[in-house]
Amino acid sequence: MLELILGKYNYWIIVVLMMTGLYIVVARGNLVKKIIGLNVFQTSVFLFYISLAKVTGGTAPILTGKDETFSNPLPHVLILTAIVVSIATTALGLAIVVRIREAYDTIEEDEIHEMERVDLASDREGREP
Amino acid sequence: MTAGLIPSVMPHLPILQVVVPMLAAPLCFLMRRGTVIWGFTTLVTWAAFATSLALLQATLADGTIRYEIGGWAPPWGIEYVVDATNAAVLVIVSGIAAVVMPFARRSVEAEIPANQHGLFYTAFLLCLAGLLGVTITGDAFNVFVFLEISSLSTYALVAAGAGMDRRALSAAYNYLILGTIGATFFVIGVGMLYMVTGTLNIVDLSERVPALQDNRTVHVAFAFLVVGLGLKLAVFPLHTWLPNAYAYAPSVATAFLAATSTKVSVYVLLRFLFMVFEPNYGFMAMTLDYVLLPLALVAMVAASVAAIHQYNIKRLLAYSSVAQLGYIVLGIAYGSVAGLTASILHLFNHALIKGALFMALGCVMLRVGDVTLRGVRGLGRQMPWTMAAFVIGGLSLIGVPLTVGFISKWHLIVAALGDGRWPIAAVIVGSSLLAVIYVWKVVEAAYLQDAPEGRVVREAPLSMLVPTWVLVLANIWFGVDADFTVEVARTAAMGLLRVTP
Numbered sequence: 001m002l003e004l005i006l007g008k009y010n011y012w013i014i015v016v017l018m019m020t021g022l023y024i025v026v027a028r029g030n031l032v033k034k035i036i037g038l039n040v041f042q043t044s045v046f047l048f049y050i051s052l053a054k055v056t057g058g059t060a061p062i063l064t065g066k067d068e069t070f071s072n073p074l075p076h077v078l079i080l081t082a083i084v085v086s087i088a089t090t091a092l093g094l095a096i097v098v099r100i101r102e103a104y105d106t107i108e109e110d111e112i113h114e115m116e117r118v119d120l121a122s123d124r125e126g127r128e129p
Numbered sequence: 130m131t132a133g134l135i136p137s138v139m140p141h142l143p144i145l146q147v148v149v150p151m152l153a154a155p156l157c158f159l160m161r162r163g164t165v166i167w168g169f170t171t172l173v174t175w176a177a178f179a180t181s182l183a184l185l186q187a188t189l190a191d192g193t194i195r196y197e198i199g200g201w202a203p204p205w206g207i208e209y210v211v212d213a214t215n216a217a218v219l220v221i222v223s224g225i226a227a228v229v230m231p232f233a234r235r236s237v238e239a240e241i242p243a244n245q246h247g248l249f250y251t252a253f254l255l256c257l258a259g260l261l262g263v264t265i266t267g268d269a270f271n272v273f274v275f276l277e278i279s280s281l282s283t284y285a286l287v288a289a290g291a292g293m294d295r296r297a298l299s300a301a302y303n304y305l306i307l308g309t310i311g312a313t314f315f316v317i318g319v320g321m322l323y324m325v326t327g328t329l330n331i332v333d334l335s336e337r338v339p340a341l342q343d344n345r346t347v348h349v350a351f352a353f354l355v356v357g358l359g360l361k362l363a364v365f366p367l368h369t370w371l372p373n374a375y376a377y378a379p380s381v382a383t384a385f386l387a388a389t390s391t392k393v394s395v396y397v398l399l400r401f402l403f404m405v406f407e408p409n410y411g412f413m414a415m416t417l418d419y420v421l422l423p424l425a426l427v428a429m430v431a432a433s434v435a436a437i438h439q440y441n442i443k444r445l446l447a448y449s450s451v452a453q454l455g456y457i458v459l460g461i462a463y464g465s466v467a468g469l470t471a472s473i474l475h476l477f478n479h480a481l482i483k484g485a486l487f488m489a490l491g492c493v494m495l496r497v498g499d500v501t502l503r504g505v506r507g508l509g510r511q512m513p514w515t516m517a518a519f520v521i522g523g524l525s526l527i528g529v530p531l532t533v534g535f536i537s538k539w540h541l542i543v544a545a546l547g548d549g550r551w552p553i554a555a556v557i558v559g560s561s562l563l564a565v566i567y568v569w570k571v572v573e574a575a576y577l578q579d580a581p582e583g584r585v586v587r588e589a590p591l592s593m594l595v596p597t598w599v600l601v602l603a604n605i606w607f608g609v610d611a612d613f614t615v616e617v618a619r620t621a622a623m624g625l626l627r628v629t630p
Contacts, residue, residue, distance in 0.1 A: 025306060038309055045313055045320070052324050075323070078270050082316060085277045089309050092281055096288055096302045103295035112299055119296060123501055124440050 010051040017044035029109040031100065035093045042086045049075040049082070142187070143196035143209040143265055146180045146219065147275075149173060151258035157250040163243060164234070170250045171230040177257065178227035181219035188216045189620070195267070203267075203330045210267035210332065214621035217473065218264045218396045221480045225388040226257050228484065232596035233381040236491045240379045242292055249289050253385070256282040260393045269319045269329045272397060273312060276361070280308045283390060286382040287374045300373035307360055307370045314357030321350035322405070335404045348412050354401055355416065362394035364421070364458055365428035368451045372435075375447035380491030383443060387450055388484035392476050395457055399469070402461065403625040414464070422462035426556050428455030433563035437570070442493075442500045445567055446486055449526065452560060453479050459553070460541055467544035469622035470615070475537035477614055478525075481607065482534055485600035486522040489515050492589035492597060505571060507580025512588050516575045518601045523568035525604045528561050532608040536615070 005012065017040055024037025053075035061070040097107055104112050138145070153173040160166045188194060188211050196209040211219075233253075241249050259279025263272055284305045290297030323329055325346045326337040341347045356367075363371045371391075375383050408414045429452050436448035457479070460472030490500050492515040497504045509516045525532035528539075538557060545553040580586070588594070607614050623629070 022310075025310070031302060034306060038306060041310070042313055045317055048317065049320050052320065075320070081270075081274055085274070085281075085312075088281055089277070089305065092284055093302065093305050093309075096284070096298055096305065099288065099291060100298045100302060103291065103298055116296055116299065119294075120440075124503075 010047070014044045014048045014051070017041075017047065031097045031107040031109060032094070034109075035090060035097070038093070039086065039090060042082070042089075046079045046082060046086075049079045139183075141196075142180055142184055143194060143211055144198060146177060146184065146223075146265055147209075147258055147262045149180070150177055150254045150261065154251045154254035154258065157254060158247050160247060163238065163246040166247050166250050167230075167234045167237070170233075170254060171227075173254060174223065174226040174230045174257065177223040177261065178220075181216070181223040181261075184211050185213075185216040185220050185617075187211075188213055189617070204328055204333060207266065207268040207271050208330065209265045211265060212621075213617060213624050214399070214473070215264045215396065217477065217617050217621055218393060219261060221392060221477055222257070222260045222264065222389045225385060225480055225484050226253075228596045228599055229381060229385045229388075229488070232384070232488055232491065232593050235590055235593055236381050236495055237379065239495050240293055240381075241289055245289065245292075249286070249379075252282040252285040252289070253382070255279075256286060256385075256390075260389055263393050264396055267331050269322065269331055269334060270316075271329075273316045273319060276312055276315065276394075276397070279390065279393070280312060280361075283382075283386060284308070286386065287378040289382065290378045293379070294377045296373060297377035300370075300377050304370040304374045307367070311357045311360030311367075314353045314360070316357075318350040318352075318354035318357060321346050321353065325350075331400065331405065335407075338405050339407045342407075342409075342411065342413075347406075351406055351408075351413055351416070355398070355421075358394055358398045358401070362391045362398060362458075363451055363454055365424045365431065365451065365455060368428070368432070368454075371451060372444050372447040375450065375487075376441055376444035380487065380494050384484055384487035384491060387447070387487050388480040391450070391454055392480055395454070395461075395472070395476060399461060399472070399625060403464075403469070404627075408464065417462045417464050421458055425455045425459035425462055426553065428452055428458070429556060429560040430563070433560050433567070436567045437563065439567075440501050440503075442502065442505065442571055443487070443490055445571070446483065446490070449564065449567065450479075450483060452564075453483070453526075455560075456537070456541055456557070459557075460544065463544055463548065465544065465548070466619070466622050466626055466628055467540070467547050469625060470618045471537060471540035471544050473618040473621050474540055474611075474614060477618070478533035478537045478604075478607065481600055481604050482522055482525045485518060485597060485604055486526065488593070488597040488600065489519040489522060492518075492593050495593065496586050496589055497584075502570060502574045505575045506578040507575070507584075508586070509572075509576035511580055511584075511586040514594050515589050515597070518594075518597045519575070520572060521601050521604060523572065525608065527564045527568055530608075531605060533604050533611075533614075534608070536608055536611045540615070 021037050021041025025034050028034055053072040055069055055071050058069045058071040061073045101107050104115055150173055157166050194211040198207050256279050259275045262275030266272055284301045287304060288298055288301035322334060325341055325344055326334055328334055360367045375387055406413050408417055432448045432451035436445045439445035457472050457475050460468040494500050525534040528534040542554045542557055
């Protein structure tokens with residue numbers, strides 16, 4: 001049991017982070033907090049890739065001519081790309097939140113839903129745009 | 130000069146397919162005048178369409194093309210792989226873009242503020258490049274990167290509808306949250322596959338994963354990939370982002386996205402499900418039978434019922450898209466050559482149907498500015514060509530003979546009956562009857578109700594009618610003479626399942 005917890009501690013950290021992030025996305029009504037949750041969730045995936053590349057006793061993959069074991073650099077490179085994607089997503093998400101604030105005057109999800117219900121009803125009644 | 134140019138360009142078509150729209154995108158941003166940007170974008174989409182046709186012809190003649198980027202051979206480099214399946218998807222994506230673009234000029238001028246035109250076309254081309262990249266690449270991680278390029282630009286395209294309706298913003302936000310979760314799930318799955326196989330190349334994966342059918346990590350990777358892609362392609366309970374995104378995006382964006390983006394996700398699902406995992410027994414085969422199949426059936430009925438209750442016609446068609454994606458997933462869940470043929474066929478046919486319908490609605494939006502059932506009252510007489518296009522598209526959606534909708538439903542039902550699953554065939558027919566109801570609601574408003582007093586509406590301009598009718602006639606053409614599309618779909622299905630003819 002102890003081995004299951006300590007021996008695979010990296011996965012436990014990843015799982016906890018992932019669930020925390022997803023929970024924030026689902027449970028929070030504040031649109032900015034949701035994006036932060038999304039960030040936590042994505043970070044767990046970055047850690048997942050990085051930790052799976054670790055080779056026990058391995059060092060940074062720099063060729064020195066000596067006989068050494070190296071960690072696998074490929075997942076690290078991949079995750080650099082994923083970090084860029086994540087930053088772009090965050091930036092775009094926050095930009096949309098700013099626009100939502102301008103259009104609805106709130107960034108609380110339930111209040112926006114309420115206003116959209118009104119919008120949907122006035123579609124039927126023939127509100128002039 | 131030209132004689133020497135063509136042979137030297139031919140071997141590089143796979144990379145040009147993606148790089149041309151991608152490099153053209155920032156140029157749009159630099160240009161000032163709306164018409165110039167539009168003309169440039171149109172030329173780029175036509176070039177992309179020509180490239181994809183050449184690729185399809187080359188794959189049908191010579192088989193699979195493998196292109197090593199920068200001369201780096203796999204497993205180190207990324208390779209692009211073009212076979213019958215993705216060549217067909219490339220043709221769908223770039224073909225729809227090439228038809229939508231001539232239509233876009235008037236529609237974009239009417240719906241998007243002038244200072245945002247450059248950004249809109251930039252996002253459009255990036256989305257196109259992303260979708261083409263997802264389709265053509267042979268590297269699992271590269272799929273994720275292109276998926277995010279197309280998704281990020283899609284969120285921007287949806288949000289561009291904010292000038293018309295503020296709900297475009299919250300729709301884009303919801304899509305961003307769910308789309309990102311979907312893409313992240315996908316990348317978790319890819320990471321786990323890399324963990325057990327040590328490769329990201331899809332061809333290599335397809336050689337190593339089937340030997341690991343009972344590996345727990347592979348099972349988890351499978352689950353993450355299916356759920357992640359399910360979010361992207363709007364499988365029934367994961368479809369909630371779709372109706373609002375399609376309803377409030379600008380008409381041009383809706384017509385393009387409805388016809389292409391979910392189709393590309395379906396393609397990725399097909400590729401991973403059948404080429405990499407080969408679900409023949411156990412956990413993965415049960416996922417097809419007990420998860421995807423029931424969800425597809427529920428989607429076909431529930432989304433059609435939801436469509437009947439809509440008042441906004443774009444939203445109505447969006448729910449109908451969820452139902453139609455149910456048909457596609459149904460064919461995938463059969464897991465047989467006949468089922469996959471029907472799925473791939475409907476991929477193409479549904480792109481034609483929804484492209485035509487949403488473009489007809491774009492014409493209504495331009496002239497009336499209202500795409501609800503109230504807005505289309507009396508349009509049957511005031512905009513006869515537009516509404517005729519909508520009616521033919523609607524008949525195709527229902528699956529009336531001589532239209533493409535009939536061809537795909539016929540193949541789906543034959544595939545169901547071939548396995549003796551006649552209750553499924555009954556659900557397909559039942560769901561088509563529901564489609565009759567929601568298409569009729571629009572027809573009734575347009576032809577049987579009178580136009581509001583004093584509303585003067587002219588027919589849509591030719592620059593919009595011609596592209597719409599090109600798709601409408603394609604609906605009829607491929608509905609009458611389906612030999613070619615069925616042949617391509619069957620070749621693709623057999624390629625995916627590795628069945629030799």
